[in-house]
Amino acid sequence: xxxxxxxxxxxxxxxxxxxxxxxxxxxxxxxxxxxxxxxxxxxxxxxxxxxxxxxxxxxxxxxxxxxxxxxxxxxxxxxxxxxxxxxxxxxxxxxxxxxxxxxxxxxxxxxxxxxxxxxxxxxxxxxxxxxxxxxxxxxxxxxxxxxxxxxxxxxxxxxxxxxxxxxxxxxxxxxxxxxxxxxxxxxxxxxxxxxxxxxxxxxxxxxxxxxxxxxxxxxxxxxxxxxxxxxxxxxxxxxxxxxxxxxxxxxxxxxxxxxxxxxxxxxxxxxxxxxxxxxxxxxxxxxxxxxxxxxxxxxxxxxxxxxxxxxxxxxxxxxxxxxxxxxxxxxxxxxxxxxxxxxxxxxxxxxxxxxxxxxxxxxxxxxxxxxxxxxxxxxxxxxxxxxxxxxxxxxxxxxxxxxxxxxxxxxxxxxxxxxxxxxxxxxxxxxxxxxxxxxxxxxxxxxxxxxxxxxxxxxxxxxxxxxxxxxxxxxxxxxxxxxxxxxxxxxxxxxxxxxxxxxxxxxxxxxxxxxxxxxxxxxxxxxxxxxxxxxxxxxxxxxxxxxxxxxxxxxxxxxxxxxxxxxxxxxxxxxxxxxxxxxxxxxxxxxxxxxxxxxxxxxxxxxxxxxxxxxxxxxx
Amino acid sequence: xxxxxxxxxxxxxxxxxxxxxxxxxxxxxxxxxxxxxxxxxxxxxxxxxxxxxxxxxxxxxxxxxxxxxxxxxxxxxxxxxxxxxxxx
Numbered sequence: 069x070x071x072x073x074x075x076x077x078x079x080x081x082x083x084x085x086x087x088x089x090x091x092x093x094x095x096x097x098x099x100x101x102x103x104x105x106x107x108x109x110x111x112x113x114x115x116x117x118x119x120x121x122x123x124x125x126x127x128x129x130x131x132x133x134x135x136x137x138x139x140x141x142x143x144x145x146x147x148x149x150x151x152x153x154x155x156x157x158x159x160x161x162x163x164x165x166x167x168x169x170x171x172x173x174x175x176x177x178x179x180x181x182x183x184x185x186x187x188x189x190x191x192x193x194x195x196x197x198x199x200x201x202x203x204x205x206x207x208x209x210x211x212x213x214x215x216x217x218x219x220x221x222x223x224x225x226x227x228x229x230x231x232x233x234x235x236x237x238x239x240x241x242x243x244x245x246x247x248x249x250x251x252x253x254x255x256x257x258x259x260x261x262x263x264x265x266x267x268x269x270x271x272x273x274x275x276x277x278x279x280x281x282x283x284x285x286x287x288x289x290x291x292x293x294x295x296x297x298x299x300x301x302x303x304x305x306x307x308x309x310x311x312x313x314x315x316x317x318x319x320x321x322x323x324x325x326x327x328x329x330x331x332x333x334x335x336x337x338x339x340x341x342x343x344x345x346x347x348x349x350x351x352x353x354x355x356x357x358x359x360x361x362x363x364x365x366x367x368x369x370x371x372x373x374x375x376x377x378x379x380x381x382x383x384x385x386x387x388x389x390x391x392x393x394x395x396x397x398x399x400x401x402x403x404x405x406x407x408x409x410x411x412x413x414x415x416x417x418x419x420x421x422x423x424x425x426x427x428x429x430x431x432x433x434x435x436x437x438x439x440x441x442x443x444x445x446x447x448x449x450x451x452x453x454x455x456x457x458x459x460x461x462x463x464x465x466x467x468x469x470x471x472x473x474x475x476x477x478x479x480x481x482x483x484x485x486x487x488x489x490x491x492x493x494x495x496x497x498x499x500x501x502x503x504x505x506x507x508x509x510x511x512x513x514x515x516x517x518x519x520x521x522x523x524x525x526x527x528x529x530x531x532x533x534x535x536x537x538x539x540x541x542x543x544x545x546x547x548x549x550x551x552x553x554x555x556x557x558x559x560x561x562x563x564x565x566x567x568x569x570x571x572x573x574x575x576x577x578x579x580x581x582x583x584x585x586x587x588x589x590x591x592x593x594x595x596x597x598x599x600x601x602x603x604x605x606x607x608x609x610x611x612x613x614x615x616x617x618x619x620x621x622x623x624x625x626x627x628x629x630x631x632x633x634x635x636x637x638x639x640x641x642x643x644x645x646x647x648x649x650x651x652x653x654x655x656x657x658x659x660x661x662x663x664x665x666x667x668x669x670x671x672x673x674x675x676x677x678x679x680x681x682x683x684x685x686x687x688x
Numbered sequence: 689x690x691x692x693x694x695x696x697x698x699x700x701x702x703x704x705x706x707x708x709x710x711x712x713x714x715x716x717x718x719x720x721x722x723x724x725x726x727x728x729x730x731x732x733x734x735x736x737x738x739x740x741x742x743x744x745x746x747x748x749x750x751x752x753x754x755x756x757x758x759x760x761x762x763x764x765x766x767x768x769x770x771x772x773x774x775x776x
Contacts, residue, residue, distance in 0.1 A: 301742025305770040308697050317744040317771035320751045337749060344770055345696050345706065532741045533772055641751055 069096070071098045072136040072281040073590035075178050078111070079199050081192060083265050084125055084184030088199050093178075094145050096236055097259030099593055100678060101176060103134035105161045106567030106607040108150035108217050111181055113610060114681070118617040122154035122257075123239060123264040129182045131172065131230065131270055134569025138173035138278045138358075140290050141586045142297060143574030145358035147230070152618070153256040154264075155241050155418075155473060156494040159516040159614040160256030164230075165357035165571055168249035168272065171228025175274035186266040191231075193223075196274040204268040211411035213248040215269060223273050226664060231269035233258045233413025238463050239263045241472040242418040244408060250380030250434035251357070251365075254415035255495065256517055257473075281592025289589055293582045294361055300577040302533055303362060308593070310364035311384035315343035322504050322641040323531070324388045325497070327447065328424040329630045332640025342387050346399055351381055362573055368403050375400035377455060379407035382416075388499035389420030390453060394427055398450035405457045410462035418473050423456055425474040426466075428488040429481065439481070440466045493518030493625045503633045503642035505530040506546060510555055510652045512631075514622045514667070516611035522572055524562040526555040534558055538580045552655030560604030567607055606658070606677040609669045613682040616668055623653065623667035630636060690718060690764040694729075698772050701728045715745055716756035717768055733768065744771040 070076025070092075078091040079660045093107070101107045108130045120126040129151040136144035147169035153160025172180075174587035178199035189204040207215055212233040219229045229247060236243035243259025244252040274461065280286050305313045318324045319339040320405035327335050340346060350370055356363035366381030375398070382390075382402050382628050386409075390402045408414045420661075423445075429435040430445035437444065441459075443452050459467025470477045474489035474496055492499055492512050498521040502509035507526030515523045528534040529543045536559060539554060565583045575583070617620060629635070633646035657664045660674035674683035694702055702725075710721035723730035728765040733743050737756075743751040746767045752758035760766060 301740055302772065305697065305742050305772065309770060312696075313697070314772045317769040320746050320749070320769070321771070323745065331753075333749075340693075340767070348696060505758075531772065601701040641753075669761075 071095050071135070071591050071593075072279045073139055074098050074103070075173055075176050075276070075278070077177050077197075079177050079180040079194070081182045081199075081201065082184045083182055083186040083190065083201070085269065086186070086201055088201065088219065094239045097133065099591065100603065101607065102564060102567040102587070102603060103137065104132050104146070104148040104567035104569055104609065105150050106563070106603070107179060107505055107616060108132045108148060108161065109607060109610040112150060113614055113617075115181070115183075115483045116152070118619070120152065122152040122157065122636065125183065125185045127152050127183070127261055127264075129258065129261050129265060129267070131178060131453070133169045133173050133386045134567055135165070135590060136376040136586055137569030138170035139280060139590050140359070140532065141291055141570060141590070142287055142290060142578065142582070143357070143360045143362060143568050145360060146569045146571055146668035147172060147253075148566070149253040149258045151244050151256075151258050151261045153258070153517065155257035156518055157618060158356050158493065158518060158620050159611050161260055161517055162245065162253035162255045163522065163566060164245070164247055164253040165360070166251035167358045168228040168230045168547045169569060170358045171226070171274075173278055174271070174276050175228075176276050178355040179405070180270060182265055182267060185264065188270050189266045191267065191269040191271055194270065196276060207268050208237060208401050212344035212413050213249045213411050216249050219269065219271055223271060226273075226511060229269050231413070232262045233411060234459070234547065235412040235414045235461060235463070236260060236263040238471070240414065240460075240463070242415050242422070242460075244413050244415045246413050248571040250410040250498050252410070252415065254417065254427060255526075259413050280590050282589045285672035286586070286589040291586050293578055296579065296582040297574065297577040302573065306362050306364040306573055309344050309348065310366055310381055312347040312381060312387055313385050314343045315387045316340050316665050318384065318388070318499070319343075320391050323501055324392045325490075326392050328428045328488060329391055329628075330428070331395070332637055332643070334394055334639060336395055336397070339392060340390040341397045342399045342402060347381060347387070350399065357571065360571065360574070362571070364573060370400040370403050373400060374451065375404040377407045378401050382406045385499050386416040386420065387670070389424070392499070393421060393424040394453050395447040395667040396450050396453050397448070401450035401454050404454050405659060408457050408461045409557070414461060417498050418553060419457060419460055420497040421490060422460070422470050422474045422477060423453055425477065425488050425490065426456065426470055429485050434483045434485050434487070457633065490628050490631060491519065492627055495519035497631060500527065501642065502631060502647050503637065506647045506652060507551055507555060509627060509632050509647045509649045510519050510656050513627055514613055514623050514647065514653060514656060514675045516608070516622070518622070518625050523559060524572065525559045526551045526560055528576065529554055533576050534577050535561070535576050546645075547656055550655075551652060552657070552659035555656050556605070556659040557601065558607060563604035563607040564600045606679060609674060609677055610682060612669065613679065613686060617625065617685055621667050689762060690760050690766050692718060692722060692766045692768065694722070694768055695770055698729060698732050702726045702730055702741055711762075714756065714760055715747070715758045715766070717753055718760055719756070742771055744769040
């Protein structure tokens with residue numbers, strides 16, 4: 069019998085030969101890696117050779133649920149897409165909510181791993197423990213929303229679908245995997261990997277139950293933790309607004325980068341018009357991901373005008389990137405850009421940051437009307453922001469130059485454009501500024517997926533939203549000493565929680581004993597807080613081991629000077645701040661038990677984590 | 689009198705009112721004055737005399753760096769904003 073909480077099956081799909089087989093992981097594998105990117109990293113590290121082309125047949129693309137996905141666990145609805153990233157050449161992963169993860173489990177599988185390239189467009193149907201590859205010729209070219217409508221028509225409204233849009237089909241390196249029409253596994257460019265395999269969608273149908281070791285114990289634990297969660301300020305803000313609620317506050321405090329990281333809050337006085345109450349004015353319906361009490365989602369509609377649009381409520385990241393970064397305070401235009409990105413299947417962070425990059429190039433004469441096809445890419449020009457986003461989504465005009473993100477766009481443009489490309493290792497940087505919360509710099513540089521904010525770390529303590537009780541010592545925002553241990557602790561617990569399938573926003577509202585408790589009730593195996601921390605350290609080391617085997621040392625990845633205050637800003641709340649990245653990274657590596665010169669996990673660290681196979685590669 | 693924008697986050701206390709004109713020389717006095725109009729609002733903003741971590745104030749568009757001691761002029765525009773972590 070499989071470990072309770074799991075379906076006991078991982079599907080292996082060879083798209084080149086159109087063959088499917090089932091792998092049955094041992095109990096120890098589930099319990100050591102918990103699912104999600106933990107299990108994904110375990111499989112991909114073992115299956116994949118280093119140095120392969122991320123868009124070639126040898127790259128493996130995995131879809132993984134966690135042990136808590138599809139159970140009554142609080143916000144246990146996540147799935148994670150994994151693979152080698154074509155953007156960064158490193159480990160890639162991207163996480164999404166909605167209903168697809170639980171649907172995949174109800175269809176009988178904990179995960180699916182694809183390799184090879186199909187000769188023709190296909191989709192994978194998971195149906196009550198069975199699987200088949202089916203032609204997707206008639207679906208190829210459809211946007212994600214139209215495709216989902218087709219799937220629901222064919223397989224019923226409970227069917228889950230994760231798919232790519234036209235951007236993924238064209239292998240735009242900013243392409244996302246989309247489910248539920250607007251939930252996105254957006255980062256790392258994994259939509260392009262899906263497109264390279266001519267895999268249009270994964271469809272999940274079924275109602276198989278997820279077994280729990282102790283349903284009554286689980287019920288009581290969930291009730292207890294749910295009540296505690298609802299007392300947290302983060303819960304209250306997210307429940308009222310979604311992440312859109314924090315946009316103005318983040319901007320005035322200088323958490324949000326402004327004007328492509330070169331501005332300060334004074335440059336964007338209109339931020340209230342793209343934040344909290346303003347966003348609720350265009351919200352037509354609130355919604356929750358599968359069985360989530362936070363219910364941060366919403367659908368928004370602009371009924372008239374040039375930016376008429378019907379979309380998912382823009383997240384904070386989307387509002388910041390299309391708004392604050394571009395000095396665009398026109399909410400309707402951002403809603404329209406969000407609709408374009410969701411339908412075409414694009415990461416809103418990378419797309420909008422690439423637009424901000426193009427604007428700064430245009431404002432500084434590196435780009436002209438001749439380059440842009442006559443689009444005046446000026447700061448705050450909402451019409452231009454929407455039009456260039458449309459061109460990126462459609463893969464036409466100047467959008468073709470920008471379609472793979474700012475790093476490649478800068479190479480194509482030349483003329484010194486790279487100085488305005490605010491990317492780390494090839495990934496555009498999200499909407500949280502290390503000059504306010506310096507721990508972000510360590511995450512942006514040292515996480516296995518560079519430029520990632522959703523792998524939580526010491527910055528959540530600096531910003532005062534670490535899980536209640538996880539960090540007990542006082543936190544001084546700009547003090548380096550001790551932050552490495554704080555980073556390691558928060559990151560480890562979050563690695564475990566994310567692998568298990570719990571939403572990040574629920575996790576930060578829950579005490580540190582919650583995830584081990586829930587894992588215990590679900591699996592019947594005792595998990596302690598220390599077990600979970602060790603598991604998180606294991607998964608973090610495995611993800612970074614993937615990079616090292618690829619020849620990528622995260623310590624060599626550079627952060628653009630502007631992002632860490634080199635030179636510092638001259639005005640605003642973070643004026644004069646320069647982040648001491650080297651000292652922070654040194655402190656972090658010591659805490660992790662990784663070599664402080666090379667960033668390579670020490671042999672004894674790997675062995676203590678049970679990663680003998682990684683130790684054998686990194687310390688031959 | 690200063691003009692205060694109150695977010696919908698507190699609509700259960702304010703009945704949906706989003707603006708108020710109140711008198712006060714600093715934010716602490718403003719919060720007290722708001723509580724007289726909307727009883728219970730202070731308890732949603734402060735805990736033990738401190739601003740709760742998911743509430744932020746701006747005065748005339750600038751973050752209220754001195755917390756509750758931040759000066760407010762009669763013609764000031766005060767905004768109460770929801771936030772993710774800490775903020776004055």
